[in-house]
Amino acid sequence: MSVDTIRVQMGGLHLANPLLLASGVHGSSLVKVLQALRYGAGGAVTKSIGPEAREGYAEPTVVEVEGGMVNAAGLPNPGAERFALELGQLKGKRLPLFVSIFGADEEEFANVAEALDANDFVAFELNLSCPHVAGVGTEVGHDPELVARVVSAVKSETDKPVFAKLSPNTERLVEVAQAAVDSGADGLTAINTVKAMPIDVESGRPALSNGFGGLSGGAIRPIALRCVYELRERFDVPIMGCGGVSTWEHAVQFFLAGADAVQIGTATVRRLEIFNDINLGILAYMERKGFSALSEMVGASHLKGGLHEAPREPA
Numbered sequence: 001m002s003v004d005t006i007r008v009q010m011g012g013l014h015l016a017n018p019l020l021l022a023s024g025v026h027g028s029s030l031v032k033v034l035q036a037l038r039y040g041a042g043g044a045v046t047k048s049i050g051p052e053a054r055e056g057y058a059e060p061t062v063v064e065v066e067g068g069m070v071n072a073a074g075l076p077n078p079g080a081e082r083f084a085l086e087l088g089q090l091k092g093k094r095l096p097l098f099v100s101i102f103g104a105d106e107e108e109f110a111n112v113a114e115a116l117d118a119n120d121f122v123a124f125e126l127n128l129s130c131p132h133v134a135g136v137g138t139e140v141g142h143d144p145e146l147v148a149r150v151v152s153a154v155k156s157e158t159d160k161p162v163f164a165k166l167s168p169n170t171e172r173l174v175e176v177a178q179a180a181v182d183s184g185a186d187g188l189t190a191i192n193t194v195k196a197m198p199i200d201v202e203s204g205r206p207a208l209s210n211g212f213g214g215l216s217g218g219a220i221r222p223i224a225l226r227c228v229y230e231l232r233e234r235f236d237v238p239i240m241g242c243g244g245v246s247t248w249e250h251a252v253q254f255f256l257a258g259a260d261a262v263q264i265g266t267a268t269v270r271r272l273e274i275f276n277d278i279n280l281g282i283l284a285y286m287e288r289k290g291f292s293a294l295s296e297m298v299g300a301s302h303l304k305g306g307l308h309e310a311p312r313e314p315a
């Protein structure tokens with residue numbers, strides 16, 4: 001079976017395969033992001049970049065728990081102006097790089113998009129969903145009207161495709177997605193981390209310096225799959241699934257739920273080389289099941305007979 005079988009076309013983008021490095025897990029340096037591409041990722045998303053440099057929270061910012069980890073890094077990043085200089089060094093390289101941005105309102109998002117847009121990368125991802133920084137993240141992403149204004153403002157600054165990254169920490173997931181799509185979002189990413197709090201029994205206090213943070217890793221995969229499934233029921237736009245993927249079976253679960261591509265975060269902390277193995281597993285599964293293109297299995301779990309009925313036509 002040819003590797004062309006797992007090529008992805010979504011939102012005007014062409015990716016060599018459907019696996020991307022998720023935003024932020026390796027911090028804001030581009031080194032790991034570029035390494036992920038060398039290890040077989042079809043794309044990679046940068047750390048979320050805001051209008052000004054931020055230091056982030058004091059340690060501890062990450063705590064391991066069963067099935068994953070809880071982090072509250074506080075969106076440390078160099079700010080848009082400095083990050084634009086870093087991106088400038090990739091000029092002409094034509095990498096499948098997505099730049100993640102955040103802000104408190106439409107003006108801040110638009111300013112960051114404007115500061116970065118002239119560089120060589122393929123798409124923006126809007127972080128509407130960080131659960132542990134007051135004033136940005138989910139406080140933006142739980143408000144459909146604000147999301148509509150943010151997406152419109154960013155779209156007016158760029159011709160690049162714009163993906164809205166959604167939060168699982170709201171009952172208004174579909175409403176927020178609708179606002180993003182109606183305002184011109186080219187695709188959706190689901191999900192960011194799940195709001196959580198580990199507690200340390202020795203100190204008797206929350207284990208993270210910030211108190212609460214975001215749970216990621218295997219424990220959140222069924223939540224992420226449910227979100228992708230709900231979104232695919234309603235929308236024909238490209239969807240990137242994210243949350244708890246560490247094997248090819250997990251990636252396939254997301255395709256069946258309706259994702260066109262899959263992002264991997266936490267599992268890459270232990271093994272950034274994971275992408276090649278998962279791609280090979282997906283290819284072997286497709287061969288065994290008789291799929292000749294990824295789009296044939298996207299959303300197949302929505303059919304009553306599962307894989308035994310004709311798959312949905314690609315959007």
Ligand SMILES: Cc1cc2nc3c(=O)[nH]c(=O)nc-3n(C[C@H](O)[C@H](O)[C@H](O)COP(=O)(O)O)c2cc1C
Pocket residue numbers: 022023024025026047048062071073075100127130165191192193215216217218220242243244245263264265266267
């Ligand atoms: C340490 C850490 C930092 C993260 N930073 C960001 C970020 O800057 N922007 C963002 O949109 N998501 C961020 N995320 C969320 C991930 O991109 C991803 O949505 C989430 O971890 C679920 O995927 P996973 O279970 O594969 O890690 C971060 C996650 C972790 C663990």
